[in-house]
Amino acid sequence: MLITTTKGDMEESLLEKREGSVDNDIEMTTWVEYWYEGELVHRSAHVTLKQPVTFGDGVAAALG
Amino acid sequence: MCTTFMKELMLGQHQFGSSTLVSRTSLTAPTTDTFKAALFFASATINAATTAYGTTGEVTNTSGSGYTAGGVTVTNGTAPLSTNTTATAGVAYWTPTASFSWTALTVTTAFDALLLYNSTQSNKAVSAHTFGSQTITAGTFTLTMPSNDTTSALLRLSTT
Numbered sequence: 352m353l354i355t356t357t358k359g360d361m362e363e364s365l366l367e368k369r370e371g372s373v374d375n376d377i378e379m380t381t382w383v384e385y386w387y388e389g390e391l392v393h394r395s396a397h398v399t400l401k402q403p404v405t406f407g408d409g410v411a412a413a414l415g
Numbered sequence: 416m417c418t419t420f421m422k423e424l425m426l427g428q429h430q431f432g433s434s435t436l437v438s439r440t441s442l443t444a445p446t447t448d449t450f451k452a453a454l455f456f457a458s459a460t461i462n463a464a465t466t467a468y469g470t471t472g473e474v475t476n477t478s479g480s481g482y483t484a485g486g487v488t489v490t491n492g493t494a495p496l497s498t499n500t501t502a503t504a505g506v507a508y509w510t511p512t513a514s515f516s517w518t519a520l521t522v523t524t525a526f527d528a529l530l531l532y533n534s535t536q537s538n539k540a541v542s543a544h545t546f547g548s549q550t551i552t553a554g555t556f557t558l559t560m561p562s563n564d565t566t567s568a569l570l571r572l573s574t575t
Binding site: 355356357373377378380382383384391392393394395396397398399400401402403405406 | 549
C-alpha cells in the first residue's frame with residue numbers, strides 16, 4: 352500500500368508505523384504515524400468529539 | 416421553558432429584539448444560513464466568549480495547501496429537532512450531517528480547537544469545541560460528528 356509522505360508516495364513496507372489512541376470523556380482520538388530513517392513523514396489523526404455543547408438550565412446551575 | 420421553543424430558536428422563528436441580519440431572501444420562508452468550521456492553534460483563545468470567527472490564531476499550512484482560511488462548509492442536511500422525555504425535561508438538538516475533514520494537510524504547530532460559525536450572518540460564532548492537541552504531517556485530519564440524538568448531538572438546548 353502506498354502512503355502519502357513528505358517525500359512523496361512510499362511503500363508502507365519501507366516505513367515504520369506507529370499508532371496510538373486517546374479515549375476520555377472529551378474525545379476518542381486515533382492517530383497513525385509513519386517514520387522513515389528516523390524522520391516523521393506522515394501523521395494523520397481522527398477525532399470524535401464526545402461532549403456536546405449544551406445550553407440550558409442545568410448548565411446555568413452548574414456555573415452558579 | 417418549552418422544548419419546541421428551543422427548537423424554534425435554532426430555526427430563527429422568534430425575535431425578541433431588533434436585529435441586523437444579512438437577508439435570508441424571504442421574510443416568510445427564509446433561506447438556511449451557511450455554517451462553517453475552522454481550526455485554531457492551541458495558542459489561540461477560542462471559547463464560549465468568542466463572538467465571531469476571525470483569522471487570529473487560525474491554523475495555517477506549514478506546507479502545501481490542505482487548509483483554507485475560514486475552514487470547511489458544514490453539511491447541514493437535517494434541521495434542528497426537539498423532544499420531551501418528561502413534562503419538564505426536553506432537548507432541542509442539531510448535528511452536522513457529515514464529518515469535517517482536511518486532506519493532504521501539513522500543520523506542524525499544535526492545534527486543539529474548532530469554531531463553528533455562521534458565515535452568512537457576519538461570521539457570528541455558534542460553538543467552540545476543544546480536543547487534545549494535534550499536528551498533521553502529509554496526512555488527514557478528521558473530526559467525526561457525534562450521533563444526532565438527545566444526548567450526543569453536537570449542539571443541544573436543554574431544559575435540565
